[in-house]
Amino acid sequence: MSVQIRNLCKTFGSKKVLNNLNITLEDGGIYCLMGPSGMGKTTLLRIIMNLETKDSGEITGIDPDVEISSMFQEDRILPMLSAIANVNMMYEKKRPVKEIKEDLSQILPKKCLRQPVCELSGGMKRRVSLARCMHYQGKMIILDEPFTGLDMATKQEVISYILKNRRNRILLVATHGIEDAALLGAKVIHLEDCQELMDEMKAAIPSAQEMEEKIKREQNDLISSAPKQMLMGAGEMSARTYMMQHMAETNLKLLDGIPESEWERMGSILDGRIQEFERGKLIWNIGDTCTEFAVVLNGMVAAYTESLKQVESLVAKFGPGRCFGEMLPLSNAGSPVKVIAAEDSRILFLSREKLMEKPKTMQEAEMKAKIAWNMVFEISDKLEKVSVKLDTTSENTVREKIVKYLNSLPTEKDGTKTMFSMQKETAQYLRVSPEALSKELNDMERKGLIRKEENKVQILQPEFFALRPEAGIRSIHK
Incomplete structure (x- = not known):
């Protein structure tokens, strides 16, 4: 049975966020929800999950209190429990630890499976949150920006895990990445195409x-x-x-x-x-x-x-x-x-x-x-x-290339930066040998400049990456 969203409206104060929204989610379908910032993607997901009240309209075909499994933008996991324990809580009758371990090994390093999740990096916590969501037995799965901060190789692993564990349930993913829809094999839903656009909505779409x-x-x-x-x-x-x-x-x-x-x-x-x-x-x-x-x-x-x-x-x-x-x-x-x-x-x-x-x-x-x-x-x-x-293909030293590359990466909530990988892909991107990259990263870690784990790097000495004002370039400490 499909999920029907009909004439849905939601207003915050004087701002109309959703206006006569109409969407049909077919049973077993995969959908990517897209739209400009401010068009109401997260609001719509919260209404579907019964976490936000709608002004008018109706949603039929699903019981949000028992049939929806969701992953939020923030992690909602129990910090003192291990990844295995967090996932096993999704079952009334606990599954064998060996089964959970084998499943999580697809997206988590084995050494992380029994650690308290509070000790894991932000990216690892996101994967535990995803696994919890996929293991909850619901008719529909909702993922809100699940691929933020992931490099392409990791994203492909995560998407493979999602598709393997979807079990023909409706999958609705809010994302900004067009390529995510292609990797998921999803139908794209543009919010601006599914409702009557008010002036404030039109203003959110660039001319x-x-x-x-x-x-x-x-x-x-x-x-x-x-x-x-x-x-x-x-x-x-x-x-x-x-x-x-x-x-x-x-x-x-x-x-x-x-x-x-x-x-x-x-x-x-x-x-x-x-x-x-x-x-x-x-x-x-x-x-x-x-x-x-x-x-x-x-x-x-x-x-x-x-x-x-x-x-x-x-x-x-x-x-x-x-x-x-x-x-x-x-x-x-x-x-x-x-x-x-x-x-x-x-x-x-x-x-x-x-x-x-x-x-x-x-x-x-x-x-x-x-x-x-x-x-x-x-x-x-x-x-x-x-x-x-x-910026990374110039005639610079390996260390200069690494520093410029790390400076270009976004910093995650836990203070780390996610590289393509610690070896082959990053080395190819920087046009250096994997051996030279590994040697330089190890040296930087030994000197206490960074801490690395898999494809995560945490900068321990921010001054190492500081701007040299008189030259207008990064200062590189040998």
Whole structure:
């Protein structure tokens, strides 16, 4: 039996958070709940769980007091009990410890299973919270931002664990990550598509103009903050061209949340044009400018760079639904790569000027808002990754690269920073050998600068990472 949410409304004071919201969650379905900050994701989850009262509307098909298993943004575990004991509390009749141990070993190191969870890192506590949630016997599972702070390898392990233990129950996940939906095989629910948008709700969704201004600011900040010698490491390339070439390495999911069957109709509504390219045909060349966003409808396109000796190197490939060359209409710069059709392809070109025009219909407004929101998330993510990459691929010592890399990582609630991994992936990212990385981290730990455990690093001497004001760079203590 499906869970039906009908005409749900919720107001806090004068602010309308949910307005005639309608969602159907089919039995056995997997759903990712997305929307701009302030659109009411957490409020909706709390109403479903009967932790918040609704103003009007109804939710049918589930008893929230007994049929929902939930994981909150904050950890709700018993600190003095072990991970095994915390999970076993979910059963009226305790399961054999061996079974719980084998299950938890999929997402936790064995040495952590019998420790009081108060001694575990923040990331480990999150995994215990997740395991408790998955082991509760309910009809529906709700996870609120379960992947925050996880690197890709760990996220894949956690998602594999979720899917293995879901047992065909309804899974509803609130997340900001578009890629999370793909890894889960989930249907994306955009809150702005499921309700009547009031003025304050519309204000939470960026316009195309706001999106462009935000991206340009971040782009300029990135260029001005990156060390000149790193940006000029590509020989005769300008700083902007070098950065844009790195930007071309990843795909932009411009049409996420828009069904493939709607792509061409969307293009028509937004006054786009569709052009067909035979395999091997040039779409644009190095140095060309473009004022349109190009999206692959069918087929595959490939981007190549060219060395001074005119040797071509593949940068990236782009499949259906992916935008390429998006920095060209945003920056009015010449293309740093050559783009050709790797297969017979149909490309949708969306004009920058048309996207920024005031929408004439609600349908056009919703489509423009969705594209703008996808672009803000995707470009911001790409800029962050490129910034770190540029900053760690310069001719620095291994220790300097580690320090710059650690400074770029967010600090979790327990004071630690999560690296890709302690060896292979991080070493590859920093362009150093795993042996050199391991040796340097061990030396830093031996000197009391850091404490490391698996892919967690805690900075013990913050002054080690301090800015040297007169130089404007990080001070690196040997």
